Amino acid sequence: MARHRIALLPGDGVGIEVTVEARKVVDALGLEIDWTELDWGSDHWHRTGSMMPPDWEAVLLAHDACLMGACGRPDVPDQVSLWGLILAIRQRLDLWANVRPARLLDGVPCPLAGKGPADIDMLFVRENTEGEYAGVGGRAHQGLAQEVGIETSVFTRHGVERVVRYAFGLASARKGVVTSATKSNASRYGYVLWDEVCAEVAAEHPDVRYERVLVDALAARMVRSPESLDVVVASNLFADILTDLAAAVQGGMGMAASANLAPGANGVPGLFEPVHGSAPDIAGQGIGNPCGAIWSTALMLEHLGEHEASARIVGALEAVCRDGPRTRDIGGTATTAEVGDAVTARVAA
Numbered sequence: 001m002a003r004h005r006i007a008l009l010p011g012d013g014v015g016i017e018v019t020v021e022a023r024k025v026v027d028a029l030g031l032e033i034d035w036t037e038l039d040w041g042s043d044h045w046h047r048t049g050s051m052m053p054p055d056w057e058a059v060l061l062a063h064d065a066c067l068m069g070a071c072g073r074p075d076v077p078d079q080v081s082l083w084g085l086i087l088a089i090r091q092r093l094d095l096w097a098n099v100r101p102a103r104l105l106d107g108v109p110c111p112l113a114g115k116g117p118a119d120i121d122m123l124f125v126r127e128n129t130e131g132e133y134a135g136v137g138g139r140a141h142q143g144l145a146q147e148v149g150i151e152t153s154v155f156t157r158h159g160v161e162r163v164v165r166y167a168f169g170l171a172s173a174r175k176g177v178v179t180s181a182t183k184s185n186a187s188r189y190g191y192v193l194w195d196e197v198c199a200e201v202a203a204e205h206p207d208v209r210y211e212r213v214l215v216d217a218l219a220a221r222m223v224r225s226p227e228s229l230d231v232v233v234a235s236n237l238f239a240d241i242l243t244d245l246a247a248a249v250q251g252g253m254g255m256a257a258s259a260n261l262a263p264g265a266n267g268v269p270g271l272f273e274p275v276h277g278s279a280p281d282i283a284g285q286g287i288g289n290p291c292g293a294i295w296s297t298a299l300m301l302e303h304l305g306e307h308e309a310s311a312r313i314v315g316a317l318e319a320v321c322r323d324g325p326r327t328r329d330i331g332g333t334a335t336t337a338e339v340g341d342a343v344t345a346r347v348a349a
Contacts, residue, residue: 003032004304007059007066007269011041013278014288014336015069021290021340022067022297025316028348029309031301036063040085042073051076051084057092060269065300068273069293074280083135086273091129093268095260096159097166098126098239099299100275102246102256107322108330112223112249119227120249123174125167126239128260130159131190133236155190155235160197166263167233168205174230176208181215181234181242194235219245247275252329254289257296259303272300286335289327291317294343316346 008023010016026033038059040052051071053059060066066089072081089095104110104120112119134154141147164180171178180198184191195212202210213221215238221228222245234242247256253276260271274292282288294317302310320342326332327339334342 002305003034004065004306005034005036005063006300007036007038007063009038009040009066009068009071011069011071011278012043012073013070013280013283014276015041015071015278017069017283017286017288017336018274018290018293019067019069021336021343022293024340025294025313025344025347026297026301028344029301029306029312031306031309041071042076042081045076045080045084051081052088056089060089060093060271061267063269064304065269066271067293067297067300068271070274070276070278072278086271087133087135089271090260091135093262093271094129094265095262095268095271096127096129097163097261097263098124098128098258099170099261100124100126100239100243100246100256100258101295101299102243102250104250105255105318105321107324107326108251108255110249110251112226115226115249122222122226122229122246123170123231124239124243124246125163125170125231125233126243127159127163127233127235129236130154130156131236133240153187153190153235153237155193157193157197160194161201162263164198164201164233167231168201168208168210171208171231172205177230178202178205178208178210179218179229179232180210180212181218181232181238182212183215183238185214191235198233215242218242222246222249243275252289253277254292254327254329255295256292257299259296259299261303270300270303272296272303286337287328288336289329290336290340290343291321291327291330294340312347313343316343319346 010019102122136152137150256275262268298310298313325334
């Protein structure tokens with residue numbers, strides 16, 4: 001049995017609460033795991049002036065994976081918490097593929113009338129290190145009437161090709177459809193390059209049906225006919241927005257899981273996290289939904305080659321969502337810990 005070194009980054013707010021439950025579920029599997037808990041986040045920023053210590057990269061590279069809760073609090077500027085932690089990790093470790101399943105589980109209410117689990121099973125592949133979040137730009141004449149803020153999107157052939165190729169590979173093992181979200185009718189350079197690369201990669205995959213859809217039309221289609229979508233590939237910003245919509249369709253942000261990956265790169269740990277954020281409005285109340293964090297551990301174990309263990313977590317999660325208990329955001333009354341205990345009991349059975 002392989003031994004895995006996993007960094008645990010609870011972070012802030014409900015992140016701390018849901019990672020307790022996610023770790024409990026993983027520990028119930030009986031795998032050989034060495035956990036290292038990291039105290040990075042908002043408290044670390046208040047103590048030191050940074051969200052992470054100077055040696056953060058070396059710390060993460062000494063592990064096989066990182067399980068993260070959520071980072072950010074109202075007492076830390078959003079751009080500080082974001083660029084000081086998760087975006088820094090994604091870019092420095094070149095975790096260029098953000099993978100987010102959006103699947104409605106039986107028992108979880110869906111806001112779309114007439115839609116059920118058979119209709120909602122999408123997989124989003126987000127370009128994760130460049131595009132609109134490349135961090136290129138600046139401000140001039142701050143505070144003056146002529147103040148200017150410039151944000152530059154960066155699209156490279158290399159960056160687009162690798163994430164699109166990865167999406168096609170995933171689609172080959174699913175329903176065989178790739179939908180690319182673009183806006184090349186209005187953005188004439190970056191998205192035109194994106195479209196051209198997609199067409200070139202699609203020509204190499206005759207077994208996969210490829211379609212290019214403008215992002216605004218795709219958002220509407222996700223609401224009208226989510227069953228028509230399989231694998232969606234999109235830029236950093238577009239996928240960021242579309243996956244929040246997808247989370248709502250699958251029952252809410254508390255259900256959404258994600259993986260930040262560097263496919264094919266040896267020695268680079270993936271980072272796995274629920275996408276709900278630190279939710280300061282409910283932090284400390286014990287009512288946050290741990291399902292997204294638990295689902296993220298299944299993605300993590302799948303990435304580590306523990307396929308049977310990953311399947312056990314997903315099966316336990318499906319059973320608990322179907323039979324209960326459920327947290328209040330998906331129609332139940334259970335606490336965070338009660339749901340975590342229920343999934344743990346199913347995994348251990």
